[in-house]
Amino acid sequence: MRQNTLFMPTLRDTPSETDAISHQLLLRAGLIRQLAAGVYSYLPMGWRVLRKIENIVRQEMERAGGQELHLPVMQPTELWHESGRYADYGPELIRLKDRHGREFALGPTHEEVITALVANDIKSYRKLPITLFQIQTKFRDERRPRYGLLRGREFLMKDAYSFDMDWEGLDITYKAMFKAYHQIFSRCDLRFTAVEADAGTIGGEGETHEFMVLSDVGEDTVVTCSSCHYSANIEKAISAPSSDEQSQGEHSESVEKLHTPHTKTVEDLVKLLKVQAKDILKTLIYVADGDPIAVVMRGDHNVNETKLLNDLGVTTIELADDVTVLSVSDAPHGYVGPIGLTIPIYMDHEEAKIVGGGIVGANEEHYHLKHVVPGVHFSANRQGEYREAQEGDVCFHCGAPLQFDRGIEVGHVFKLGTKYSEKLGAKYLDVQGKEQPMIMGCYGIGISRLLAAVIEQNNDEHGIIWPKPLAPFQVHIIPVSIKDSTQVAIAEQLYKQMIAAGIEVLLDDRDERAGVKFKDSDLLGIPIRIVVGKDAINGIVEFKERHRDERLTLDQETVLSKVMEAAQN
Numbered sequence: 196m197r198q199n200t201l202f203m204p205t206l207r208d209t210p211s212e213t214d215a216i217s218h219q220l221l222l223r224a225g226l227i228r229q230l231a232a233g234v235y236s237y238l239p240m241g242w243r244v245l246r247k248i249e250n251i252v253r254q255e256m257e258r259a260g261g262q263e264l265h266l267p268v269m270q271p272t273e274l275w276h277e278s279g280r281y282a283d284y285g286p287e288l289i290r291l292k293d294r295h296g297r298e299f300a301l302g303p304t305h306e307e308v309i310t311a312l313v314a315n316d317i318k319s320y321r322k323l324p325i326t327l328f329q330i331q332t333k334f335r336d337e338r339r340p341r342y343g344l345l346r347g348r349e350f351l352m353k354d355a356y357s358f359d360m361d362w363e364g365l366d367i368t369y370k371a372m373f374k375a376y377h378q379i380f381s382r383c384d385l386r387f388t389a390v391e392a393d394a395g396t397i398g399g400e401g402e403t404h405e406f407m408v409l410s411d412v413g414e415d416t417v418v419t420c421s422s423c424h425y426s427a428n429i430e431k432a433i434s435a436p437s438s439d440e441q442s443q444g445e446h447s448e449s450v451e452k453l454h455t456p457h458t459k460t461v462e463d464l465v466k467l468l469k470v471q472a473k474d475i476l477k478t479l480i481y482v483a484d485g486d487p488i489a490v491v492m493r494g495d496h497n498v499n500e501t502k503l504l505n506d507l508g509v510t511t512i513e514l515a516d517d518v519t520v521l522s523v524s525d526a527p528h529g530y531v532g533p534i535g536l537t538i539p540i541y542m543d544h545e546e547a548k549i550v551g552g553g554i555v556g557a558n559e560e561h562y563h564l565k566h567v568v569p570g571v572h573f574s575a576n577r578q579g580e581y582r583e584a585q586e587g588d589v590c591f592h593c594g595a596p597l598q599f600d601r602g603i604e605v606g607h608v609f610k611l612g613t614k615y616s617e618k619l620g621a622k623y624l625d626v627q628g629k630e631q632p633m634i635m636g637c638y639g640i641g642i643s644r645l646l647a648a649v650i651e652q653n654n655d656e657h658g659i660i661w662p663k664p665l666a667p668f669q670v671h672i673i674p675v676s677i678k679d680s681t682q683v684a685i686a687e688q689l690y691k692q693m694i695a696a697g698i699e700v701l702l703d704d705r706d707e708r709a710g711v712k713f714k715d716s717d718l719l720g721i722p723i724r725i726v727v728g729k730d731a732i733n734g735i736v737e738f739k740e741r742h743r744d745e746r747l748t749l750d751q752e753t754v755l756s757k758v759m760e761a762a763q764n
């Protein structure tokens with residue numbers, strides 16, 4: 196392709212309000228443009244890379260036995276009522292009405308549509324198992340679209356759905372998908388890890404794993420054991436506090452009221468009372484599906500809201516506002532305590548072990564209570580696993596230290612079981628002629644998120660450094676001056692030679708200053724660069740790989756073989 200007419204509007208300066216490198220580079224290199232918050236156009240270079248990602252995904256899905264199809268974006272919301280997700284999905288589901296007032300949703304995911312389709316057309320065990328997939332635009336009205344393609348409201352996803360006769364069958368399909376995902380992310384040259392995950396609103400009864408690309412902009416936290424193979428999303432992670440963290444203390448002292456003015460936070464209390472955060476039992480008021488509840492936690496621990504939500508069996512939980520806090524405790528935020536509360540109290544198993552008693556809010560402004568012992572001075576309505584794993588914790592399984600990293604979730608595999616097949620009637624007749632629900636799995640990959648994730652892991656201060664399998668072109672030929680006829684002739688000759696050899700090549704035939712051409716070339720990040728400059732007159736050109744600093748000088752005759760050799764590595 197010739198760059199002179201290429202639609203690749205590069206930007207010299209970093210666009211404002213972009214806090215992820217991938218977002219900056221996608222804009223600067225002219226790969227995408229924003230239309231609205233979380234809604235992007237893919238320009239030719241961005242689209243080329245996306246198609247390469249798609250092709251890798253498609254190949255591996257087909258290799259794992261998947262069949263590609265294409266489902267409608269517009270989904271009648273009756274289907275969502277039938278599955279029970281209409282309410283669960285909340286405002287993320289984009290709804291619209293047709294001219295007859297019939298309500299539709301723009302597909303955020305396609306469990307309902309595919310299950311209804313299969314329910315209608317597959318009735319016998321002879322047609323099972325089957326795995327169907329599509330690559331399609333999805334719509335989610337995310338609360339916080341951000342980081343460019345990492346969290347969009349309109350984005351590209353590969354979604355696959357499997358239908359098996361039984362759980363053993365699903366296990367085989369799940370493993371095949373898991374393996375295909377490994378293959379896909381390896382072929383994209385990503386550093387990734389598969390972690391145990393929480394099922395979220397997609398739901399289901401079985402295991403689920405997320406594939407995480409390790410990166411500082413990741414919105415997820417990945418917890419991995421430094422010794423055994425345990426790894427999990429923090430939403431799901433279990434851990435044991437290290438032994439030196441257990442609270443010590445005397446049991447015998449009686450509750451004492453402390454005057455603690457202006458101590459709204461754990462840090463304030465720690466400073467004033469010269470205690471440690473672990474000696475404090477903080478009481479957090481949450482609203483769970485509209486009802487207030489209290490959660491008691493050690494001052495140095497955090498609530499794992501996903502675990503709490505799952506344990507409560509509710510669809511939404513959020514921290515209560517000031518008015519609610521005051522109405523349930525008679526005290527403002529910061530002075531709430533468990534003694535005397537009439538709402539349900541939830542407490543983590545670990546916190547119950549605080550032997551010497553802890554410091555709690557007195558439910559009176561500017562006061563706290565000391566030596567409060569769970570089970571003695573107040574009792575929790577329920578104890579469970581509500582604590583978030585944190586730095587310093589050790590592996591629940593083997594006791595080795597846990598490591599915490601940020602990760603971008605690029606893929607997710609779920610064992611759904613019968614959640615959708617029961618509700619939407621996906622049943623088949625088994626060998627004995629008996630009706631059985633199909634056992635489902637679903638498998639997603641964020642194709643456009645992957646594009647951004649690849650850039651997050653592959654860049655330097657000058658621009659993108661594409662892994663070869665994803666690069667928009669393999670070779671970038673740059674004649675330094677378009678006014679020099681020798682340079683142009685050699686560049687053209689190399690260009691044609693490479694096209695004939697089936698190499699994807701971009702020729703910078705623009706009448707631009709050399710500096711501009713080099714800057715754009717680094718920004719775009721094509722793996723191999725051939726510069727045809729002042730030595731062209733002697734048949735000599737420069738060869739440079741984007742990820743290396745050294746420049747080689749080559750005789751023009753040897754360029755093709757050198758390029759072929761480098762393309763293999």
Ligand code: ATP
Nearest residue numbers: 344345346347350352604605606607639640641644
């Ligand atoms: P997240 O927790 O990041 O919101 P999710 O659990 O909602 O993700 P799934 O419903 O499992 O995601 O969707 C499958 C895949 O689609 C995800 O693994 C991710 O790669 C991608 N994806 C999800 N939401 C977005 C989004 N808003 N923008 C881009 N890609 C997304």
Ligand code: MG
Nearest residue numbers: 287335337395
């Ligand atoms: Mg989501």
